Amino acid sequence: MKNVGILGFGVVGSGVAEVIAMNHDKIASHVGEVIQVKRVLDLREFPDSPFASLITHDADEFFGDSDISIVVETIGGARIAYEFTKRALSLGKSVVTSNKELVSTHGVELMQLAEDNGCCYLFEAAVGGGIPIIRPLHRCLAANEIIRIQGIVNGTTNYILSSMRNVGLSYEDALKQAQQKGYAEQNPTADVDGIDAQRKLSILSSIALNGLYVSPDAIHAEGISSISLDDIEFADKIGCSVKLLASFFNRDGGKPSAFVAPFFVSKNELIASVEDAFNMIIVEGNALGEAMFYGQGAGKLPTASAVVGDVLDAALHSGRNPHITKWYVNADEESVIMPYSDVITNVVVKSCASNADSLMQTFSSFDCKVVCDDSSCSAVVVKGISHKEIEEIIASVIDGSWMHYMD
């Protein structure tokens, strides 16, 4: 028998207890022994929960229980969760988490601590909720140089963009609806400003670079709060959907790039069809080519599914780290990621003041084509332009706007 302790009994934490109970027999037969939740540490009481009797408020009691060999951290944030994770790992207890903020901020230190203490720090649930992505990327694609990761990694913003497009809601109304339905938090900043996606991209990029840590601070992040219904309708007109994409590129031997920003995505791409709170992540390896992973990127049971998958891995490999995951910091302290202004991208440039001919002339030194040319406005796709260049042209040459483009 392996005993699990849960830190934080919110949505995901209680889901973990539920999944372990619901699939008790399958799990026991898979691991070869029973897995059970022994204690839950939370400041609150949960009198109506079937797990009410497991709740303790006493951290010393929780960590002092030597029966508990696997700790699930579902507190969130990088303060108490950080202290508790260090405490558990220092005691040789494996820690499993869905906490992208903590992994992306303190992953380097925590993975080292796990190794030093002969246990694991596992975080499959930190990106893509229930979708398997960390293990496939780290293990199945280990023989590849990862040259691209691009995906919808935040369900809240995709839900809002879907509502704007399918129901015709304004950004504000779509956000309100997402909050009512529980897809967005009352303070939606981390989601709508792209911070959640930035943290997830930090984790994916660090794995893609074979452990070379990419701090979230190094990743440019824009959200969707400036996306208007006009943008959504215009996207439709040029055969695109607006999607908030987390993008990592590492081609041609230059510095890798990583940024979070809204894209016009051609409807020819599968990812343009991803609706509501679903996630899709494209991974491109130099041997594999493209693979895609799709599913529910959040939610109680899907996320708990991934957390418990890691619990089973920790149980099967007790006393060692089955992932052999370790991140390290760039020794010369220079940023791992190229500055956003230098990133070469494809964009759609839209102008209501210029006609298509004059747009084409402005961008004549680039690979470009007209995608809209009517009485209300004109637009061109420009390929292979740097962020700095397009910003300068929009600031000084053209009365218009631009957005990243994917086809």
Place this chain on the structure above:
Amino acid sequence: MKNVGILGFGVVGSGVAEVIAMNHDKIASHVGEVIQVKRVLDLREFPDSPFASLITHDADEFFGDSDISIVVETIGGARIAYEFTKRALSLGKSVVTSNKELVSTHGVELMQLAEDNGCCYLFEAAVGGGIPIIRPLHRCLAANEIIRIQGIVNGTTNYILSSMRNVGLSYEDALKQAQQKGYAEQNPTADVDGIDAQRKLSILSSIALNGLYVSPDAIHAEGISSISLDDIEFADKIGCSVKLLASFFNRDGGKPSAFVAPFFVSKNELIASVEDAFNMIIVEGNALGEAMFYGQGAGKLPTASAVVGDVLDAALHSGRNPHITKWYVNADEESVIMPYSDVITNVVVKSCASNADSLMQTFSSFDCKVVCDDSSCSAVVVKGISHKEIEEIIASVIDGSWMHYMD
């Protein structure tokens, strides 16, 4: 340093050598030591290959080389490959393969042999080519009861169906084209008759059932050789694509079902948009909900990518089985899978002799709806009907045809 030996230097085997050479540095840094191919056993000579000097024709020399701790089996088939795999595992050498025929036929014995000898038998590349699916299913979703797997697992047939639809080729011409382009073999039986998909479904089902072995013989398999251009055009008319799907269901506590057959797939489903030789596999877990995996299901480097991923796993976990994969045979020898005639499914029934009203009347005891009703023919979707029932009705009541339906 870890030395690899390759059995069979065909498309995938030579791809493995290529990927190990191409990504030498990445691989060494991931594993913490250099991985190199030391010997290749093949009856043929490859004078133009950069690996020509590694070729040996002498099996005793190959297996007697105690430097080789990991063997890649890319011979294919279940005869010599079977003997060689047993020989390698008996010597405590881990074996990694893309050979779905061998895994689906002798997997139970070979995994046991690996365990007995403290090594691994790994086969991520046996299903989905380069797409990570075995490890995600077996490990990431281990906390789930797997209630459904449904997917396009054979690229050749999907390529043929795509050509029929997009170019308007007949089945025979599309097959010829696929052969010319190297997507289909000169003897295409294993692909077009659904045997390849049957083997892959045997592997996926055995993992989904937590190691309870599902023999390919227990899986009903139909191919695509009876699909006509009329079927493809009719599918389009009712908002569907024709796809050859491998399906596993394990709902409601009854016996699981597993079969390979063509489906009309509603275009609302992402899987209907999978074109050419690509694969997509949907997995549904009772905690996770749905997840999808998409990518190149065959081809030299994509398949080699998955094989080498397993080589790295074997290297990282030498002396033990990192997957702890073991299959077992049902003790009471009754078939694990329900007879195909009892499988409850959804179907499209098409008739040029009956009108929609009379079709609806025939199926009035089922959930059904009209999907086509014009001068040339009529069709209804019938839900929750058994294979036996629909066969009986088509044989004796209606002058028409039927196909499975997915929406």
